[in-house]
Amino acid sequence: MTRPRRRRPLQQRVPLWFGIPAAAVFVFIIIVPSVQGIALSFTDWNGITDDFGFVGFENFIRIFRDPRAIAALQNTLVLALTVTVVQNLIGLLLALGVNGRVRSRHILRVVFFTPVVLTPLVAGYIWGYLLSPRGTVNQALEAIGLGFLKQTWLGDPRFALACVCVAIIWQFAGYSMVIYLAGLQAIPVEINEAAVLDGAGPVRRLISVTLPLINGAIVINLLLTLIGSLGQFDQVMAMTGGGPGNATQTISTSIFRIGFASGDYPYGIALAVVMTIFVAGAAAIQYRLTSRKVDF
Amino acid sequence: MHRYTWRTGTVEVLLIGAALLTLVPIVGLVNVAFKAPSNLSTALDFAGPYTLDNFATAWVDGMLGAALINSALITSISVALLVVFGSMVSYLISRRTAGWSKGAYTLFLAGLVIPGQLSLLPLYQTMVDVRLVGTLPGIILVNVGAGLPFTVFLFTTFLRDLPRDYEEAAMIDGAGPVRAFTTVVFPLLRPIVGTVVILNAIAIWNSFFVPLLYLAGTGLETVPVRLYGFVGQYTSNWPVIFAGLIITILPVLVVFFFLQRSVMQGFSGGVKG
Numbered sequence: 001m002t003r004p005r006r007r008r009p010l011q012q013r014v015p016l017w018f019g020i021p022a023a024a025v026f027v028f029i030i031i032v033p034s035v036q037g038i039a040l041s042f043t044d045w046n047g048i049t050d051d052f053g054f055v056g057f058e059n060f061i062r063i064f065r066d067p068r069a070i071a072a073l074q075n076t077l078v079l080a081l082t083v084t085v086v087q088n089l090i091g092l093l094l095a096l097g098v099n100g101r102v103r104s105r106h107i108l109r110v111v112f113f114t115p116v117v118l119t120p121l122v123a124g125y126i127w128g129y130l131l132s133p134r135g136t137v138n139q140a141l142e143a144i145g146l147g148f149l150k151q152t153w154l155g156d157p158r159f160a161l162a163c164v165c166v167a168i169i170w171q172f173a174g175y176s177m178v179i180y181l182a183g184l185q186a187i188p189v190e191i192n193e194a195a196v197l198d199g200a201g202p203v204r205r206l207i208s209v210t211l212p213l214i215n216g217a218i219v220i221n222l223l224l225t226l227i228g229s230l231g232q233f234d235q236v237m238a239m240t241g242g243g244p245g246n247a248t249q250t251i252s253t254s255i256f257r258i259g260f261a262s263g264d265y266p267y268g269i270a271l272a273v274v275m276t277i278f279v280a281g282a283a284a285i286q287y288r289l290t291s292r293k294v295d296f
Numbered sequence: 297m298h299r300y301t302w303r304t305g306t307v308e309v310l311l312i313g314a315a316l317l318t319l320v321p322i323v324g325l326v327n328v329a330f331k332a333p334s335n336l337s338t339a340l341d342f343a344g345p346y347t348l349d350n351f352a353t354a355w356v357d358g359m360l361g362a363a364l365i366n367s368a369l370i371t372s373i374s375v376a377l378l379v380v381f382g383s384m385v386s387y388l389i390s391r392r393t394a395g396w397s398k399g400a401y402t403l404f405l406a407g408l409v410i411p412g413q414l415s416l417l418p419l420y421q422t423m424v425d426v427r428l429v430g431t432l433p434g435i436i437l438v439n440v441g442a443g444l445p446f447t448v449f450l451f452t453t454f455l456r457d458l459p460r461d462y463e464e465a466a467m468i469d470g471a472g473p474v475r476a477f478t479t480v481v482f483p484l485l486r487p488i489v490g491t492v493v494i495l496n497a498i499a500i501w502n503s504f505f506v507p508l509l510y511l512a513g514t515g516l517e518t519v520p521v522r523l524y525g526f527v528g529q530y531t532s533n534w535p536v537i538f539a540g541l542i543i544t545i546l547p548v549l550v551v552f553f554f555l556q557r558s559v560m561q562g563f564s565g566g567v568k569g
Binding site: 016018025032034036037038040047110113114115118119121122123174178179181227230237251252256259260268271272283 | 311315318321328338381387388400418437438441444498509544545
């Protein structure tokens with residue numbers, strides 16, 4: 001009997017070529033064009049020829065002198081913050097509700113989650129119809145005697161952005177709900193029972209026990225909602241196409257309009273860089289928040 | 297503690313109210329889609345006459361049959377490649393401990409927060425140069441690239457917690473690493489493969505921005521892109537538009553209702569890591 005020769009630990013023998021297909025696609029589709037994007041935002045590239053010059057921060061300065069671009073930045077921030085706050089509040093309330101002892105909780109979870117799987121474009125069209133001048137919302141207002149509140153919702157710059165927010169929240173509140181629900185279900189029952197024995201009421205238990213224990217779900221939910229809504233494109237295209245005027249133009253719809261319709265590539269890319277900074281900022285804040293974990 | 301109190305009853309009533317409100321747009325969608333052209337009643341008015349003609353019109357004029365086939369083809373191939381490429385690279389990342397392995401993982405995770413808008417225009421130009429715009433391989437490549445960061449994250453987290461005993465036993469029995477992966481490790485990945493498939497399939501089926509850029513105007517238009525053109529053509533004929541919308545979302549809804557629990561778990565569990 002010969003002793004087996006010494007080999008590297010078994011799992012260390014996974015061959016390197018296992019990584020090649022994924023790495024090749026990832027580098028080609030994400031890494032290279034992202035780096036190119038950052039580089040090209042400092043040039044006057046026309047999208048076709050290879051001779052382009054370095055123009056420094058000119059594209060970025062143009063953004064802050066362009067009322068349409070500023071409107072898009074403002075709309076994106078307002079939309080992202082509104083959706084993040086409201087969707088998470090609703091998602092949390094729904095999760096607390098369907099986590100309880102209500103008898104219909106299983107069917108309720110399915111109902112609240114159903115809009116999440118719909119095509120966002122389709123959700124946008126449905127709400128576009130509901131909010132049209134002779135649509136269901138106005139008719140419902142009339143039916144309950146509030147006809148004086150009727151509006152041309154999507155045609156009015158005062159309401160259009162809020163209406164887009166409503167459609168997005170309707171669609172994705174169920175997504176926030178399932179993440180909060182997973183967090184709530186991970187809390188051991190004894191902890192709440194102990195709090196009850198200590199005389200804590202429902203509100204007190206929510207603030208002092210439940211919320212700290214689902215800290216992880218809260219942070220992940222906030223980040224997902226924020227990143228998702230900073231890139232918002234589909235519902236806007238379906239509901240308003242960015243109008244009326246520029247009232248619902250977002251960064252994504254502007255990139256589409258500038259980059260593809262008018263062919264001003266470096267300017268469109270500079271807008272994308274600004275958006276990347278927003279997203280990176282949100283991710284950095286999230287990272288800071290998760291480092292303060294609560295354990296039990 | 298476990299009794300059904302008046303407080304639970306109040307919560308239940310409120311929740312059912314919220315559920316009905318959530319369903320109003322969907323009920324309206326279905327109701328309008330069946331209305332005959334002479335029927336000018338509103339979305340929540342259930343007086344007839346009803347017809348199936350809108351579905352026929354949407355199907356034929358919208359060329360939705362072809363679009364459904366395109367969507368099914370693009371979604372299934374993209375998801376299959378994501379599962380294969382993603383599980384392989386994650387196996388490598390989770391089993392090798394060298395510094396480059398951690399670096400590669402960090403780079404994939406960075407892909408989670410780099411918005412697609414940043415790479416959009418340069419990538420589009422490159423794809424024009426290599427003649428992949430408007431082709432099946434082109435859109436599939438973009439889908440796979442975009443889906444990889446989250447897929448690698450899911451597979452790697454799962455593989456790191458997976459006991460190594462089985463694959464070691466297989467290797468001691470003489471299986472090479474490739475055989476150990478295909479016959480031992482991959483079958484153990486089943487639960488996470490389910491999550492990866494569900495999340496990617498729904499995202500790719502529903503995606504609009506990327507296929508709009510790469511496929512609009514070609515014969516390969518996916519359902520959302522086709523719908524976008526279709527709605528432009530039928531601007532105020534809501535019954536036909538809504539019939540088209542229903543045809544579009546029906547496949548996803550059917551899958552969801554059969555796999556509710558796994559779908560909801562996929563969406564919530566996918567981000568727990």
